[in-house]
Amino acid sequence: MSDGAVPRFWREIPQRYNLIGNQCGSCNKIYFPPRESCPYCRRKSMGNMKELKLKGEGEILTYSIIYNAPEHFEGQTPYPIAIIKLDEGPKVTAQIVDCDLDDVKIGMRVKSTFRKISEDGYIGAIYYGYKFKPAEVKE
Amino acid sequence: MMRDVAIIGVGVTKFGELWDKSFRNLIAEAGSKALLDSGISGKELDALYVGSMSTGRFVGQEHVGALVADWSGFAHMHIPAIRVESACASGGLAVRQGYFSVASGMNDIVVVGGVEKMTDVVGDEATDTLATGLDQEWESFFGATFPGLYAMIATRHMYEYGTTREQLAKVAVKNHANGALNPYAQFKRAIPLEKILASPMTAYPLGMLDCSPVSDGAAAIVLCAADKAKEYTDKPVKILGTGQASDTLSLHGRRDICTFDSTVYAGKNAYKQAKIEPTDIDVAEVHDCFTIAEIIAIEDLGIVKKGEGGKAIDEKITTLDGKIPVNTSGGLKAKGHPVGATGVAQVAEIVMQLRGEAGDRQVKDAKIGLTHNVGAVGASCVVHILGVK
Numbered sequence: 001m002s003d004g005a006v007p008r009f010w011r012e013i014p015q016r017y018n019l020i021g022n023q024c025g026s027c028n029k030i031y032f033p034p035r036e037s038c039p040y041c042r043r044k045s046m047g048n049m050k051e052l053k054l055k056g057e058g059e060i061l062t063y064s065i066i067y068n069a070p071e072h073f074e075g076q077t078p079y080p081i082a083i084i085k086l087d088e089g090p091k092v093t094a095q096i097v098d099c100d101l102d103d104v105k106i107g108m109r110v111k112s113t114f115r116k117i118s119e120d121g122y123i124g125a126i127y128y129g130y131k132f133k134p135a136e137v138k139e
Numbered sequence: 140m141m142r143d144v145a146i147i148g149v150g151v152t153k154f155g156e157l158w159d160k161s162f163r164n165l166i167a168e169a170g171s172k173a174l175l176d177s178g179i180s181g182k183e184l185d186a187l188y189v190g191s192m193s194t195g196r197f198v199g200q201e202h203v204g205a206l207v208a209d210w211s212g213f214a215h216m217h218i219p220a221i222r223v224e225s226a227c228a229s230g231g232l233a234v235r236q237g238y239f240s241v242a243s244g245m246n247d248i249v250v251v252g253g254v255e256k257m258t259d260v261v262g263d264e265a266t267d268t269l270a271t272g273l274d275q276e277w278e279s280f281f282g283a284t285f286p287g288l289y290a291m292i293a294t295r296h297m298y299e300y301g302t303t304r305e306q307l308a309k310v311a312v313k314n315h316a317n318g319a320l321n322p323y324a325q326f327k328r329a330i331p332l333e334k335i336l337a338s339p340m341t342a343y344p345l346g347m348l349d350c351s352p353v354s355d356g357a358a359a360i361v362l363c364a365a366d367k368a369k370e371y372t373d374k375p376v377k378i379l380g381t382g383q384a385s386d387t388l389s390l391h392g393r394r395d396i397c398t399f400d401s402t403v404y405a406g407k408n409a410y411k412q413a414k415i416e417p418t419d420i421d422v423a424e425v426h427d428c429f430t431i432a433e434i435i436a437i438e439d440l441g442i443v444k445k446g447e448g449g450k451a452i453d454e455k456i457t458t459l460d461g462k463i464p465v466n467t468s469g470g471l472k473a474k475g476h477p478v479g480a481t482g483v484a485q486v487a488e489i490v491m492q493l494r495g496e497a498g499d500r501q502v503k504d505a506k507i508g509l510t511h512n513v514g515a516v517g518a519s520c521v522v523h524i525l526g527v528k
Contacts, residue, residue: 016280033277062298062396064290065343066282070270071263073282078340081283083291083391091391093278106298117281129281 032090056112098133109135143365145375148177154356154475169357177361178371185246190233191479226272230482231512231521253483254357272515290342306449318469325475354475358484380413399517402439417441424485482512
């Protein structure tokens with residue numbers, strides 16, 4: 001991510017901070033991030049997409065541990081990244097936190113948590129968004 | 140009705156860290172070689188297509204079509220020059236656009252080039268630029284990297300099909316063995332399995348030697364209406380089929396993490412046009428930007444069944460002396476991966492194979508070949524099928 005204008009991040013705040021998606025009023029399919037129209041219903045869905053707050057719970061579909069990261073993530077390596085299938089259906093890519101690297105497994109239940117994602121160097125903007133943590137805390 | 144199109148000339152530069160060559164030197168060199176190989180003088184040229192992913196970020200230059208026409212010596216002819224972009228599939232897509240322009244009857248002879256100059260930037264700039272092919276807002280922003288996304292495909296493939304780290308590493312072993320036989324390859328050397336397995340982790344389960352390198356290089360081909368091809372060459376190679384498909388930009392948006400539907404659809408359309416089955420292929424160049432990418436490519440192209448890509452490596456189906464040799468050039472892994480050049484270089488390799496001019500890496504009696512060029516993590520794909528009688 002290059003240093004740059006901040007408004008493009010403000011634009012995305014509601015979805016990125018709160019996992020707000022939307023639902024097609026015609027076929028009830030749920031989207032995250034929200035879409036202009038439903039790719040399956042198209043015309044029937046236009047003006048008929050309803051905003052929907054997702055619970056932020058789901059399970060890990062697959063994962064990797066990142067050892068080589070872009071500059072603004074370097075302080076965080078090695079970190080797990082995963083594709084999470086949310087209970088409502090949509091899938092998202094996010095970091096897994098609050099557990100050991102070895103704990104991350106396919107099928108693991110996780111829930112979203114609001115965190116700092118990265119920063120544009122020493123004086124640049126700080127970016128926030130969702131990460132996921134184990135749904136059940138280890139004893 | 141579309142007419143048949145033949146490839147009448149190919150040219151490639153050496154791939155590698157070519158600090159003494161600039162972007163424009165590279166594409167002009169590949170273009171000159173292709174023209175020389177084709178037997179045309181240059182005056183016959185109707186148009187020029189060039190694939191390049193991110194010239195703006197890699198060398199600070201856009202307006203690539205005009206630049207390449209100028210430095211290849213066609214400015215005074217004022218021919219149309221078109222730059223084509225589809226991330227790492229830019230080269231393959233340029234071939235397809237050139238094909239359409241000749242097949243439609245609009246042009247008789249066109250040259251198609253592909254080029255990338257990736258080593259003029261320092262530090263993370265090359266990998267950050269490649270990452271612009273991912274979904275910047277919903278993947279990169281959250282810390283997903285290019286190797287990380289392919290690594291997630293590998294993790295899931297291991298989970299679903301029992302694919303192993305060793306099988307992934309064997310793809311690299313095979314492609315480096317082939318690259319050792321290719322004078323144009325960036326890494327002209329074999330690498331043993333233990334060394335690949337011991338390379339430092341980039342993104343678990345992929346090590347550094349599971350990844351293709353950052354490279355400079357260019358490739359070019361000359362396309363000609365098939366009925367006119369014999370005027371210029373004794374060995375025309377026909378484009379029998381072409382296919383292109385797209386998918387969600389993000390990996391997480393897909394139906395299945397272990398399948399590139401863009402490959403499936405591009406492949407099906409190319410096979411249908413060429414009127415062949417995957418079993419008819421004698422030699423293939425597939426997009427092995429990471430070792431796992433070759434495994435899912437041979438599955439999605441129907442060369443082996445879904446989930447059996449790892450087993451195919453163990454059974455040596457895809458080695459140089461196997462049933463369907465894959466990546467005889469060394470692939471992106473050993474030949475190098477100057478992104479915009481890759482799709483065109485794949486076609487050049489298959490043309491050399493079908494003409495019987497591939498030297499030490501020649502596949503015996505190769506008559507039908509396939510090229511498979513992927514954009515980023517499978518959001519786009521271009522497949523071509525080439526053949527000689």
